[in-house]
Amino acid sequence: MKFSEIASAKKIGKDFFELSFSIDSEVKPGQFLMIWVPGVKEIPMSVSNLKNPITISFKAIGETTRKLSTMREGQRIFYRGPYGNTFPEPKGRAAYVAGGTGIASLLPLIRIHPGDVYYGLRTAEDIVYGEIVNFVSTDDGTLGFKGNVVDLFIKEDKEYDEVFVCGPEPMMKYFHDKIDRRKYGKIYYSLERLMKCGVGICDSCSINGFRVCKDGTVFEHEQLDMMDEFGTVRRAESGRRIFLK
Amino acid sequence: MDISTVIAGTRFDNPVFLASGIVDETLKSVERAIKSGAGAAVTKSIGKDERPGYAPPIISELPTGMINAVGLANPGIDDFIDEFRTSKLKEKIVVSIFGKDSEEFLELAKRVQEVGFKTVELNLSCPHVKGYGSEVGEDPDLVEEIITELKNKTNLKVWAKLTPNVTHIVDIAKAAEGADALVLINTVKAIGVNIWARKFSLTNGIGGYSGPGIKPIALRAVYDVYRETGKEIIGVGGITSYEDAIEFILLGAKAVQVGTAIYYKDFQIFNEISQGIINYLEKEGFENLQEIIGLMVR
Numbered sequence: 001m002k003f004s005e006i007a008s009a010k011k012i013g014k015d016f017f018e019l020s021f022s023i024d025s026e027v028k029p030g031q032f033l034m035i036w037v038p039g040v041k042e043i044p045m046s047v048s049n050l051k052n053p054i055t056i057s058f059k060a061i062g063e064t065t066r067k068l069s070t071m072r073e074g075q076r077i078f079y080r081g082p083y084g085n086t087f088p089e090p091k092g093r094a095a096y097v098a099g100g101t102g103i104a105s106l107l108p109l110i111r112i113h114p115g116d117v118y119y120g121l122r123t124a125e126d127i128v129y130g131e132i133v134n135f136v137s138t139d140d141g142t143l144g145f146k147g148n149v150v151d152l153f154i155k156e157d158k159e160y161d162e163v164f165v166c167g168p169e170p171m172m173k174y175f176h177d178k179i180d181r182r183k184y185g186k187i188y189y190s191l192e193r194l195m196k197c198g199v200g201i202c203d204s205c206s207i208n209g210f211r212v213c214k215d216g217t218v219f220e221h222e223q224l225d226m227m228d229e230f231g232t233v234r235r236a237e238s239g240r241r242i243f244l245k
Numbered sequence: 246m247d248i249s250t251v252i253a254g255t256r257f258d259n260p261v262f263l264a265s266g267i268v269d270e271t272l273k274s275v276e277r278a279i280k281s282g283a284g285a286a287v288t289k290s291i292g293k294d295e296r297p298g299y300a301p302p303i304i305s306e307l308p309t310g311m312i313n314a315v316g317l318a319n320p321g322i323d324d325f326i327d328e329f330r331t332s333k334l335k336e337k338i339v340v341s342i343f344g345k346d347s348e349e350f351l352e353l354a355k356r357v358q359e360v361g362f363k364t365v366e367l368n369l370s371c372p373h374v375k376g377y378g379s380e381v382g383e384d385p386d387l388v389e390e391i392i393t394e395l396k397n398k399t400n401l402k403v404w405a406k407l408t409p410n411v412t413h414i415v416d417i418a419k420a421a422e423g424a425d426a427l428v429l430i431n432t433v434k435a436i437g438v439n440i441w442a443r444k445f446s447l448t449n450g451i452g453g454y455s456g457p458g459i460k461p462i463a464l465r466a467v468y469d470v471y472r473e474t475g476k477e478i479i480g481v482g483g484i485t486s487y488e489d490a491i492e493f494i495l496l497g498a499k500a501v502q503v504g505t506a507i508y509y510k511d512f513q514i515f516n517e518i519s520q521g522i523i524n525y526l527e528k529e530g531f532e533n534l535q536e537i538i539g540l541m542v543r
């Protein structure tokens with residue numbers, strides 16, 4: 001476990017925060033850190049800006065993220081990592097499709113290789129990083145397209161060489177099943193699951209034998225074709241299966 | 246080169262197994278270990294009821310291994326059976342079970358037997374959960390009772406996994422004499438401290454130490470127990486290379502299990518160790534694995 005001092009702490013939207021701090025190793029696009037809040041918990045967090053001081057971006061929704069959101073410049077932040085595989089660098093015409101906090105793990109790529117950014121939110125007041133978003137959807141129609149971001153992406157009907165997707169699993173599953181695969185070159189998904197160890201030994205994040213923390217978080221469309229648990233079976237902290245359909 | 250090994254009458258193609266608790270909570274991961282070359286794979290320890298385990302941090306990385314306190318997280322026997330019953334690789338899957346008394350162990354063992362598994366491993370050794378694991382495994386009478394019960398009332402092969410956190414492991418091994426094989430060792434009871442947070446490294450405070458740092462402790466346990474009891478032994482603790490595995494085998498282990506090595510070398514560890522053993526036997530002029538089992542203890 002390493003630690004660093006927080007260089008800056010910002011609120012950037014409703015319940016949405018950024019913390020920046022310097023770390024001693026290089027982080028690649030798509031990788032994550034395990035962030036420990038002593039006395040609370042340790043949680044995985046993707047890195048939204050890769051250059052020191054690096055940034056984590058999160059919504060204060062659980063006990064740990066709420067505590068993180070109260071942290072200020074100069075305070076210690078504990079972390080281990082970076083862990084996980086990485087997104088390949090885009091080469092052609094790229095699209096980024098994000099749902100909710102999923103935008104965080106796509107930000108480094110968007111900065112390196114701009115493309116069309118599709119962003120799905122629940123409601124207008126959830127918007128963050130509005131300046132880089134090209135197409136926005138909200139569930140309640142208070143901003144942009146009314147509906148989900150996948151339907152928006154399909155409606156826009158553009159062709160891309162590379163598509164990068166990150167968001168809640170049901171959204172990614174819907175994307176995976178719904179899009180016309182032939183219209184796009186490569187499609188990469190960064191998955192999110194309950195993670196306890198972050199280093200591939202506890203099996204809590206596994207989908208069909210693929211560990212999201214170690215074999216992922218980034219998987220190609222065709223890998224997901226082989227995972228019948230993707231979007232259909234979640235795991236409780238105990239490892240018990242929770243069937244989604 | 247024949248590196249197959251026979252444990253309690255059951256033949257395994259190679260002597261390199263996956264240890265309980267490391268990437269083996271889900272069926273597909275267990276099968277992945279077997280497809281990656283593990284001679285057998287032991288599941289995460291399963292109890293009667295669902296347990297969420299401890300909150301993270303559940304592991305703390307050290308220069309010589311790691312400390313963990315997962316807290317016997319498991320889905321409970323019902324969901325486990327439901328998921329694992331469909332496996333076509335049951336011959337190579339050993340189900341690890343834990344309970345607080347012989348009644349619970351028996352109930353679990355019967356469920357496991359019912360769906361076609363042939364071997365159980367008794368977790369008498371997890372060091373960080375109250376009322377289970379090593380708290381059971383430190384009590385020779387209870388150990389004997391549990392094993393007798395299972396041997397009398399099931400047809401399962403019973404492997405008893407012992408804790409090193411006792412004064413005389415040989416005494417416990419003798420109490421476990423009725424088991425078909427002994428698995429030595431579980432993790433070493435340990436604590437990690439973070440001086441910059443002034444907190445324990447793990448949520449639970451107390452954990453179990455695994456990885457290269459405990460290999461000498463495990464070797465000693467295997468040697469003492471083999472010499473004193475002559476039981477069939479599966480060695481585990483800090484094995485990350487073929488050399489490590491051979492050390493255990495020379496001291497009497499008929500097979501080895503690897504856990505923390507997955508963290509260092511991932512699933513390819515199984516083939517790496519098997520191939521290393523084959524090369525060693527060829528180079529050193531042995532005919533098969535059998536020739537070196539316990540070679541240093543005769």
Ligand SMILES: Cc1cc2nc3c(=O)[nH]c(=O)nc-3n(C[C@H](O)[C@H](O)[C@H](O)COP(=O)(O)O)c2cc1C
Binds near residue numbers: 201290313457503
């Ligand atoms: C994260 C982790 C979880 C474990 N869970 C269990 C378990 O559920 N049941 C058990 O009998 N042993 C468990 N163990 C102990 C291992 O099976 C093994 O005995 C120990 O780690 C020593 O071997 P190693 O150094 O190769 O890891 C666990 C070990 C680790 C590191």
Ligand code: FES
Binds near residue numbers: 196199202205
């Ligand atoms: S979080 Fe432990 S295996 Fe992925």
